[in-house]
Amino acid sequence: MSELIKRLQERRANVWEQTKALLDAAETEGRGLSAEEDETYQRLTGDLDQIDARVKDMTEAEQRAADAEAAFGKLLARPQTEDRKAxxxxxxxxxxxxxxxxxxxxxxxxxxxxxxxxxxxxxxxxxxxxxxxxxxxxxxxxxxxxxxxxxxxxxxxxxxxxxxxxxxHTTAALVAEGGTIPEADPxxxxxxxxxxxxxxxxxxxxxxxxxxxxxxxxxxxxxxxxxxxxxxxxxxxxxxxxxxxxxxxxxxxxxxxxxxxxxxxxxxxxxxxxxxxxxxxxxxxxxxxxxxxxxxxxxxxxxxxxxxxxxxxxxxxxxxxxxxxxxxxxxxxxxxxxxxxxxxxxxxxxxxxxxxxxxxxxxxxxxxxxxxxxxxxxxxxxxxxxxxxxxxxxxxxxxxxxxx
Missing domain, CATH: 3.90.1690 (phage-related protein like fold)
Known part of the structure; x- marks a missing residue:
C-alpha cells in the first residue's frame, strides 16, 4: 500500500474523530446540532465520502499497475515455440x-x-x-x-x-412416546x-x-x-x-x-x-x-x-x-x-x-x-x-x- 493511501486513511480516521466530537458535544449538552454545527457535520461527512472515493480510485490504479507488471513478468519469463500462438x-x-x-x-x-x-x-x-x-x-x-x-x-x-x-420452512414438534409425528412440510x-x-x-x-x-x-x-x-x-x-x-x-x-x-x-x-x-x-x-x-x-x-x-x-x-x-x-x-x-x-x-x-x-x-x-x-x-x-x-x- 502506498504511503499516500496510508495518509488518506489516517486523515479519514481523524475526520471521523472530529465528527464524533461534534455529535458528542451536542449530546452532552442535551441539544441537537445548531445550524453552524450541522453545516460543519455535513462538511465532515462530505470529506469522508471524498476520501473514500479517492482511496478507491488509487487502490484500483495500484491494482492495475500490479496486474500489468505481473503480466509482463509472466510474458518475459515464458519461452515461445514456433507452433504456439503468441x-x-x-x-x-x-x-x-x-x-x-x-x-x-x-x-x-x-x-x-x-x-x-x-x-x-x-x-x-x-x-x-x-x-x-x-x-x-x-x-x-x-x-x-x-x-x-x-x-x-x-x-x-x-x-x-x-x-x-x-x-x-418446516417445523418440528415435541412428540410423546408412541405418538404421531405431525407433518409440517416446507x-x-x-x-x-x-x-x-x-x-x-x-x-x-x-x-x-x-x-x-x-x-x-x-x-x-x-x-x-x-x-x-x-x-x-x-x-x-x-x-x-x-x-x-x-x-x-x-x-x-x-x-x-x-x-x-x-x-x-x-x-x-x-x-x-x-x-x-x-x-x-x-x-x-x-x-x-x-x-x-x-x-x-x-x-x-x-x-x-x-x-x-x-x-x-x-x-x-x-x-x-x-x-x-x-x-x-x-x-x-x-x-x-x-x-x-x-x-x-x-x-x-x-x-x-x-x-x-x-x-x-x-x-x-x-x-x-x-x-x-x-x-x-x-x-x-x-x-x-x-x-x-x-x-x-x-x-x-x-x-x-x-x-x-
Whole structure:
C-alpha cells in the first residue's frame, strides 16, 4: 500500500474523530446540532465520502499497475515455440477498437473469454480477459446488490429457468412416546428466471480513435460497464418482476416500521430491531449486509446504542467496507430516501438473492451505423434477471412510519 493511501486513511480516521466530537458535544449538552454545527457535520461527512472515493480510485490504479507488471513478468519469463500462438496483448484490442483489424485470436492456454453468443464470422468479438474483467468490475461497482454478494448463476444461453423459492420452512414438534409425528412440510413457490436484455450504445469519433493516446480500453470498459450496471442495478433493487427482474426490496419482508419523533426517520433502536428481525442463520452469513443510499449514511453516522457506542464504525482497511452493528454497509442510489412509507434501509443475507447472467457480455463494433457522421459505434449487451430465493425473511427492510 502506498504511503499516500496510508495518509488518506489516517486523515479519514481523524475526520471521523472530529465528527464524533461534534455529535458528542451536542449530546452532552442535551441539544441537537445548531445550524453552524450541522453545516460543519455535513462538511465532515462530505470529506469522508471524498476520501473514500479517492482511496478507491488509487487502490484500483495500484491494482492495475500490479496486474500489468505481473503480466509482463509472466510474458518475459515464458519461452515461445514456433507452433504456439503468441499471447494477445492490449495493443490487439486497441487495434480492433480502432478498426485496423477485424478480428484476432487468443491462445487457448491464456486466460480469455468469448464475449458473444454466435459465430466467429460475426467479427472481432473475442477480447482478452483483462478487458472483460474490467467491464464486469465497473458493472458491479455501481450496483449495491452486486457488491453485496448475491448468488450469481451464469448460463451460456437465455432460456427460462424455473427456480424453487422457499416461502415457509418446516417445523418440528415435541412428540410423546408412541405418538404421531405431525407433518409440517416446507412451502415452496416457483419463480422463473428469464434473461432481460440491457444494452448501451456509445460512439467515438474516428479522429479521436486515430490520434488520441488515451487509454481506450479503460474508457470503453468503464463507460459500458457502468451504464449496464446502472440499468440492471435499478431493477435489482426495485424491479417489479413484470417484464423486468424482481428487485431485492420488492421481495423483501418487513423487519421494522418506524414511529419516531420525525416522520419516516429511524432511530438506533429501529436499526437494532431490524438487525435482530433477521434470524441468526442469515444474520451470521458472510453475505449478510446493509444496503441504503448515500444520503441515508449521514443519519446513520449519528446513531448510538444504549451504551453510548456509535452503531457505525469506519473501516481501517483498504477494500473493506464500513460496518453498522458489525455488518458491512453497501450503498445504492436506487434504495428509497428516508420518508414516510419508504423502505429506506435493507438488511439481510444477500446470497439469498439470485442474479442470472445469460451468455456473458456481448461487446460489438460498427463502422457503418453512423457512417454519415464518421463515428465508430460500440454496443455492450447483457441479459440478466434476479429474484430472492428464500422469501421467509432472509432479507428485510425498515419502513418509515408516521411521527409518534
Amino acid at each position: 499471447p494477445v496483448e492490449d495493443s490487439d484490442l486497441r487495434r480492433w477498437a480502432r478498426g485496423e483489424i477485424r478480428s484476432f485470436e487468443v491462445a487457448p492456454s491464456e486466460e480469455a473469454r468469448d464475449l458473444v453468443k454466435g459465430t466467429p464470422t460475426a467479427g472481432g468479438h473475442t477480447v482478452p480477459t483483462t478487458f472483460y474483467g474490467q467491464l464486469i468490475e465497473h458493472l458491479i461497482e455501481v450496483s449495491g446488490v452486486m457488491m453485496a454478494g448475491p448468488t450469481v448463476i451464469n448460463t451460456s444461453s437465455g432460456e427460462n429457468i424455473d427456480m424453487p423459492v422457499t416461502t415457509a 412451502a415452496f413457490a416457483k419463480r422463473t428466471l428469464g434473461a432481460y436484455k440491457y444494452g448501451d450504445l456509445l460512439q467515438i469519433s474516428s479522429e479521436l480513435l486515430t490520434d488520441s493516446a488515451f487509454n481506450l480500453e479503460e474508457y470503453l470498459s468503464r463507460t459500458a460497464g457502468r451504464a449496464l450496471g446502472n440499468a440492471f442495478g435499478a431493477h435489482a433493487i426495485l424491479g417489479t418482476g413484470t417484464n423486468q427482474p424482481t428487485g431485492v426490496v420488492t421481495s423483501a419482508t418487513s423487519g421494522k416500521t418506524g414511529a419516531g419523533a420525525v416522520a419516516g426517520a429511524f432511530t438506533a433502536d429501529d436499526l437494532i430491531d431490524l438487525y435482530y428481525s433477521v434470524i441468526a442463520p442469515y444474520r451470521n452469513s458472510t453475505s449478510c449486509a446493509w444496503l441504503m443510499r448515500d444520503a441515508t449514511m449521514g443519519a446513520v453516522r449519528k446513531l448510538k446504542d444504549q451504551q453510548g457506542q456509535y452503531l457505525w464504525q469506519p473501516s481501517i482497511q483498504v477494500g473493506v467496507p464500513d460496518t453498522l452493528l458489525g455488518k458491512p454497509v453497501h450503498t445504492d442510489p436506487n434504495v428509497a430516501a428516508v420518508g414516510t412509507g419508504a423502505k429506506s434501509v435493507v438488511f439481510g443475507d444477500f446470497s439469498q438473492y439470485a442474479v442470472r447472467m445469460a451468455g456473458g457480455v456481448r461487446f460489438e463494433r460498427s463502422d457503418s451505423f453512423a457512417f454519415n457522421t464518421d463515428l465508430v459505434t460500440y454496443r455492450a449487451i447483457i441479459r440478466a434477471d434476479g429474484v430472492t430465493l428464500d422469501q421467509t425473511g432472509a432479507i428485510k427492510v425498515f419502513t418509515g412510519g408516521a411521527a409518534s
